[in-house]
Amino acid sequence: MNGIVSYGAYVPSHKIETGEIASVWGADGSAWAKNLNVYSKSVPGPDEDVITIAVEATRQAMKRANLNGDLIGAIYTGSESHPYAVKPTSTIVAEAIGATPNLTAADFEFACKAGTAAIQTCLGMVGDKQIDNGIAIGVDTSQGAPGDALEYSASAGGGALVIGTKNVIAKINHTTSYTTDTPDFWRREGQKYPRHGGRFTGKPAFFKHVVSCGMMMMQKAGTEAKDYDYVVTHQPNGKFPIRAAKTLGFTKEQFETGLLTPRIGNTYSGAVFLGLAAILDIAKPGDRILAVAYGSGAGSDAFDITVTDEIAKMDRSETVEELISRMKIVNYATYAKYRGKLNMGASK
Amino acid sequence: MSVPRFWRELDTRYNLIGSYCKITKTYHYPRRSFNPEAGRESIGSMEDYQFKGTGEIVSSTVVHQAQTGYEMFGPYCIAIIKLDEGPQITTQIVDCDPEIVRPGMKVKSVFRKLGEDSESGILHYGTKFILNEVSNLEEPEENIPDIEV
Amino acid sequence: MREVSIIGIGITKFGELWDKSLRQLGLETGLAAISDAGITSKDIDALYIGNMAAGSTLQQEHVSALMADYCGLASQNIPATRVEAASASGGLAVRQAYMAIAGGFIDIAVVGGAEKMTDVSDSESSYTVSMGSDEQWESKAGATFASLHAMMTQSHMAEYGTTREELSAVSEKNHFHASMNPMAQFPFAISAEAVSNSGMVSSPLRMLDCAPNSDGAAAIVLCATEKAKKYKKKSIKIIGSGQASDTLSLHHRKHLNQMPAIRMAAKRAFKSCGKKASDLDLIEIHDNFTISEIIALEEIGIFKRGKAAQSILKGETKLGGKIPINTSGGLKARGHAPGATGIAQVVEIVQQLRGEAGDRQVKNAKIGMVENHGGTAATAVVHILEGE
DSSP states (O other), rough: OOOOEEEEEOSSEEEEHHHHHHHHOOHHHHHHHHHTTTOEEEETTOOOOHHHHHHHHHHOOOOOOOOGGEEEEEEEEESOOOOOOSSSSHHHHHHHHOOSSEEEEEEEOOOOEEEEEEEHHHHHHHHTTSOOOEEEEEEEOOOOOOOOOOOOBBEEEEEEEEEEESSOOOEEEEEEEEEEESSEEEOOOOSOOEEOOOOIIIIIIIHHHHHHHHOOOOOTTTOOOGSSOOOEEEOOOSSHHHHHHHHTOHHHHTTTOOOOOOHHOOGGHHHHHHHHHHHHHHHHOOOOOEEEEEEEEEEEEEEEEEEEEEGSSSSSOHHHHHHHHTOOOOOOHHHHTTTTSSSOTTTT | OHHHHHTTTTTHHOOOOOEEEETTTTEEEEEHHHHHTTTTGGOOOEEEEEEOSEEEEEEEEEESOOOOTTTTGGEEEEEEEETSOOOOOEEEEEOGGGGGGTTTTTEEEEEEEEESTTTTEEEEEEEEEEEGGGGGGHHHHHHHHOOOO | OOOEEEEEEOOOOOOOTTTOHHHHHHHHHHHHHHHHHOGGGGGGOOEEEEOOOOHHHHSOOOOOOOHEEETTTTTTTOOOOOBBBBBHHHHHHHHHHHHHHHSSOSSSSEEEEEETTSSSHHHHHHHHHTSSSSSSITTTTTTOHHHHHHHHHHHHHHHHHOOHHHHHHHHHHHHHTTHHHHHOSSSOOHHHHHHHTTEEEEEEEEEEGBBBOBEEEEEEEEEEHHTTTTTTOOOOOEEEEEEEEOOGGGGGOTTTTTHHHHHHHOOOOOOHHHHHHGOOOOOEEEOOOOHHHHHHHHHTTTTTTTTTTHHTTEEEEEEETSSSSSTHHHHHHTOHHHHHHHHHHHHHHHHHTTTOOOGOOTOOOOOEEEEEEEEEEEEEEEEEOOOO
């Protein structure tokens, strides 16, 4: 049986409220919050980045399943905010969990779905018996240009999944993808902040891919929305995932557990991982989950998952809810300082 | 810092690898090939040991004039902590109001960025510590309305 | 072992000496010390230079040859040695020369200390000072030099009840002494309230608890006592010398509120001359932070452990008190130019024992001590001086 052997999550312990950001730009905070359905977003500390978040999430996953580093044959980290342009995040994660040197590692980039592409790669390698376990990581510390609409949502966080064949807590029954060339959002090499196509990011981009991929997945699995206990999709804001889920026939009970963006913002590559982790925190054996990621540029990866009896044996303390509840509020000045938005002058 | 100077201590920094002296049955951090208390006999008797990453505050201070590379933290807490196995280390205590840190508080390790050579230079990662008890933190304000459906 | 005397002294004003280079400072004090001693360059057998940080601040190592050259001693190919032990560099240079003369290798040595801390930015000079602690496991972990002393202070406060008022009394007293020292960087008095209300650097240490990073130089001429009379009528004898070290990192110490290296250096210095703490008339203490003066006085044995701070507050270490400490103003108010500090401290005691200290003269001063340490007292050097 191929699937999820363990899972880990990490969200930084600072957050900024939408109203605080809006007040800096003279915008209507409550209107922005309501329009985006994003009320606060996570803020990484000055010493946090994709690498530290990936390590924390992966260490949690390793600890939960009592796994040693030498059991890991592959590590793939998906992100669009890797600290290095050249030099892998995944090797640092491998060293930090004691998985070196007998493994393969690489970093993935596909906007917000780089991490789910890593899951598919691990599934293939595990299924082909090349490795016993592989780790797929989705993490971002994404940035929105000051004053841009993205600034209200772009946040930080991520998760890690150990994909393997033994002691699987959630079986991945099927996966499918839907990919086109749709330039809705991009960041050119060397640029600090991404650009986007405004409303073009909606219908022809996010909705087309997520809904099409979700439908394809259910067709392939022979399921309907009512067969699932939970659904989680990519969530660039708090509204898109709700509309997509509803279009696919899901109800609030099915999507509310995995919907975190209203409280932590858009964690990009981390979003589906965190939503799925929040679901696995409370899932019972037999629960069925549909997960649909979306990455700009554009593509969707969908997963049909069934929770197994193994999950009941796992120590699932330190939940995503606990991570979110410890977040403390910072003001815009602190946020700007932490996120490197201050011009420190030529000497730096 | 030069690349090899940091690289050769990666496991010590990342995973709190220190040494256990089989002669005195004591723990040492960072790694030592020689235990000053046991002298020459200890050479060859020092084993690698991965610390659990738990300990308690011995003394602490809130730094207002930051060390080079720590300017972005504003006032931050520096502490000497005693690891449960015995050795003491100097570390930053992160993710809390620095003013609340007191001797005796329990801490645990986290993986953080320690610094960088320069804007284009190598990044340094390693271990810092946080307070164990979430209850030591300020209560977050909860003003998120019900999720809109 | 031969007896050793100090026959000449020279010192610059400490402070922000924008128009003076390291070599200029060294030359000025060297010449002053030589003319005070009444010797010529031909009489000098060796040169010892205390310097902590020329490599980091000026990208200049080999300061020994530099100083020999610029003091006009290169043509006689004089043996020149640089000594480095962070802020104890000066004191340790004195000890090296002392041992060379006592051991009979040479008769006359010039010991100079010089430091330029203002040729770099404030943050660079602060980082340079913290190189005296463990750069890898303290500085890089975010600990400033002040923060390490702040933790010593926290520990001392917790164990002995040391108060803010007592810390402030150290600075107030040292500034009062500096107000009578024209060579001091801050030759003016400040109130204890001003110290208590100054900006926080690293809790509980405030701006006016901390010594500045200064430019400055000082030099002395040491001579075998048996030959001293030939040059100087009134010389000051070095009767005791002691040195000790400790763990480089503060966190490897058993007690954060003690400085065992100072205790051991003082013990060795006392032993070498058969004197004890009660024989001392005055001391120059390495008060890089107010807490250092308190702990050092406890380690030397002037006050019982945990009692120094109260005695300082009561005025016992003020000019006219039981045992005047830091009549020069100390590192806090005279200034702190790391390599020069240990030698400047000797200069002060020599002036006092000669009876040339002007308004700040300690009456009937016969025996004085110099305590100089580096890092968080990972090196300590103590000398005991006696007037004629």
